[in-house]
Amino acid sequence: MSLWTRITGWMVLLFGLGYFLLPLLGLFEFSLKARRGVYSLDAYAKVIGDPEFQATFAYSVMMALVTIIIGVLIVVPTAFWVRLKMPWARPYVEFITLLPLVIPAIVIVFGYIRLYNTSSFLPLTGTILGTNILLAMGYTVLALPYMYRAVDTGLRTIDVGTLTEAAQSLGAGWFTILGKIILPNVLVAVLSGAFLTFAIVIGEFTLAALLDRPAFGPYLQRIGANKPYEPFALSVIAFGITWACMGLIQLVTRFSKHTKAAS
Amino acid sequence: MAFLDLSHLEKSFGNNRVVKDFSLPVEKGEFVSFLGPSGCGKTTVLRMVAGFETPTAGKILIDGQDVTNLRPNQRNIGMVFQAYALFPNLTVAQNVGFGLKVAGVARAEIDKRVTEMLRLIGLPDKGPSYPFQLSGGQQQRVALARALAPRPRVLLLDEPLSALDAKIRVSLRAEIREIQRELGITTVFVTHDQEEALSISDRIVVMNGGIADQVGTPFEIYNRPTTRFVAGFVGTLNLIEAVAGPTGTAKIGDATVLLPEGHNQAPGGKLTLALRPEGLHLGHGRDVVLPATVTGVEFMGSVIRVDLTAMGTKFSLDTFNRPDAPPPKAGDETQVTFAARDLIVLAD
Numbered sequence: 001m002s003l004w005t006r007i008t009g010w011m012v013l014l015f016g017l018g019y020f021l022l023p024l025l026g027l028f029e030f031s032l033k034a035r036r037g038v039y040s041l042d043a044y045a046k047v048i049g050d051p052e053f054q055a056t057f058a059y060s061v062m063m064a065l066v067t068i069i070i071g072v073l074i075v076v077p078t079a080f081w082v083r084l085k086m087p088w089a090r091p092y093v094e095f096i097t098l099l100p101l102v103i104p105a106i107v108i109v110f111g112y113i114r115l116y117n118t119s120s121f122l123p124l125t126g127t128i129l130g131t132n133i134l135l136a137m138g139y140t141v142l143a144l145p146y147m148y149r150a151v152d153t154g155l156r157t158i159d160v161g162t163l164t165e166a167a168q169s170l171g172a173g174w175f176t177i178l179g180k181i182i183l184p185n186v187l188v189a190v191l192s193g194a195f196l197t198f199a200i201v202i203g204e205f206t207l208a209a210l211l212d213r214p215a216f217g218p219y220l221q222r223i224g225a226n227k228p229y230e231p232f233a234l235s236v237i238a239f240g241i242t243w244a245c246m247g248l249i250q251l252v253t254r255f256s257k258h259t260k261a262a263s
Numbered sequence: 264m265a266f267l268d269l270s271h272l273e274k275s276f277g278n279n280r281v282v283k284d285f286s287l288p289v290e291k292g293e294f295v296s297f298l299g300p301s302g303c304g305k306t307t308v309l310r311m312v313a314g315f316e317t318p319t320a321g322k323i324l325i326d327g328q329d330v331t332n333l334r335p336n337q338r339n340i341g342m343v344f345q346a347y348a349l350f351p352n353l354t355v356a357q358n359v360g361f362g363l364k365v366a367g368v369a370r371a372e373i374d375k376r377v378t379e380m381l382r383l384i385g386l387p388d389k390g391p392s393y394p395f396q397l398s399g400g401q402q403q404r405v406a407l408a409r410a411l412a413p414r415p416r417v418l419l420l421d422e423p424l425s426a427l428d429a430k431i432r433v434s435l436r437a438e439i440r441e442i443q444r445e446l447g448i449t450t451v452f453v454t455h456d457q458e459e460a461l462s463i464s465d466r467i468v469v470m471n472g473g474i475a476d477q478v479g480t481p482f483e484i485y486n487r488p489t490t491r492f493v494a495g496f497v498g499t500l501n502l503i504e505a506v507a508g509p510t511g512t513a514k515i516g517d518a519t520v521l522l523p524e525g526h527n528q529a530p531g532g533k534l535t536l537a538l539r540p541e542g543l544h545l546g547h548g549r550d551v552v553l554p555a556t557v558t559g560v561e562f563m564g565s566v567i568r569v570d571l572t573a574m575g576t577k578f579s580l581d582t583f584n585r586p587d588a589p590p591p592k593a594g595d596e597t598q599v600t601f602a603a604r605d606l607i608v609l610a611d
Contacts, residue, residue: 167361
């Protein structure tokens with residue numbers, strides 16, 4: 001590699017890093033200026049000490065966990081079955097899972113409200129539990145493209161058909177095959193999908209606001225509209241959560257010993 | 264009654280009939296190989312026995328029980344796959360014990376059986392390893408142990424040696440046969456490798472186009488093929504065009520030979536005779552002697568293959584290597600001879 005190529009490579013890398021990191025640094029720097037004249041963590045202390053922050057964050061974490069469970073229960077068997085028995089249906093299923101990327105969340109939530117309002121056949125919006133279920137279902141739909149792709153990619157790395165037949169010949173039924181063979185072998189992929197789902201749910205605003213649930217997304221928006229420094233501190237926290245999720249994906253991949261290739 | 268009885272099996276995928284009226288009784292403890300080219304239906308028959316394919320027609324009986332419509336996990340059949348199919352998330356011991364765990368066997372009994380199986384396959388200390396830490400041959404041994412651990416009624420082997428290198432393939436097939444004999448388990452082995460089938464089986468089923476072309480012992484299949492396909496597929500074969508003579512004779516060139524018993528073609532009709540390379544000899548002194556020209560010589564160690572032309576037909580001749588007698592060279596004029604009893608009369 002020539003010196004000029006190497007220098008060009010470094011320059012492109014530094015430009016890219018600067019493009020992404022400088023605004024973040026600016027954001028972080030501004031979030032530290034809550035106290036006049038000095039850098040401090042006052043904005044962070046205020047935000048973290050706010051009972052509403054704690055309540056909304058805990059609510060969104062809980063909703064994210066419920067969404068992940070529903071997503072795994074729906075997506076893993078579906079992707080498995082499509083790969084095993086209905087490969088012809090894969091393009092259709094992929095198309096359906098991509099729909100949430102092109103249909104705005106506001107359309108989905110208005111559809112939900114129309115279908116499940118208090119005068120409908122299934123009045124889910126009439127109770128808190130019902131609305132929470134509706135929200136979790138909505139989050140599952142929003143996370144579907146990411147969860148399905150992650151799981152499908154995971155399934156592609158194993159010989160689903162032969163492993164299933166091997167387990168069947170040893171007496172295993174479908175639940176055993178899914179729970180003890182397929183799921184553990186795509187666990188890293190499922191966790192990737194789960195962390196992406198977590199990141200989406202934590203920051204989601206539209207569904208939570210229009211279903212009037214005390215989630216973290218609407219709280220972020222409210223703080224942003226009314227306070228000077230706290231929204232920036234919250235943004236840094238939100239970035240931190242997303243990056244932590246990414247880091248966890250890497251960590252899980254690294255420590256998943258049975259997936260290491262033989263050298 | 265046969266222990267494994269396949270009766271008039273048929274399988275179609277759409278309009279494509281891949282297995283046609285396939286019947287085969289297999290005795291308890293017998294080792295039967297399905298041999299044939301790709302697409303001949305051998306794997307489909309095996310998969311119907313395993314329960315992964317449903318026959319379009321016909322019955323499968325195991326020890327008198329009709330299993331045709333049972334699910335694969337209800338048949339108690341062990342299967343070894345070409346691609347090993349070990350569960351990557353489980354250790355070797357967990358893989359071997361998987362079938363027993365599914366069956367609800369007690370922990371202590373599983374441990375005992377796993378130890379027994381790992382000793383049987385010669386990997387007693389590999390229990391804690393993961394599949395990716397083993398070589399291909401070791402993985403296939405573990406797959407065999409896993410299939411055998413639940414004491415299945417029938418063992419199915421679907422080209423288990425195809426993914427291995429030549430040396431391991433030879434040693435592992437001997438091990439498989441030894442283990443099969445030791446356990447006395449009824450085994451069906453699918454292969455497209457004739458040497459494998461000939462060396463390992465009690466009986467061979469040569470399949471072609473979805474039907475069993477010939478069923479017989481390796482000796483019968485090799486020495487007495489009944490169809491042109493079997494003769495051509497198993498081993499190398501020289502084909503000789505002849506004219507049928509009176510009372511079971513045939514004319515080859517200028518020589519008249521007496522055909523093996525039971526062959527009485529109408530005089531004047533065309534006949535296809537076959538001869539193995541080891542049935543053809545350099546020199547003279549047997550029933551038929553033909554002038555020949557050497558076209559090539561292939562030194563294969565203990566055996567030398569000589570390619571010749573005689574009567575305008577290409578022949579291959581196998582002779583043992585003798586250090587004191589160098590083989591002929593390409594271009595040499597010579598004679599070849601063979602005994603009439605070594606001729607195989609082929610049906611089309």
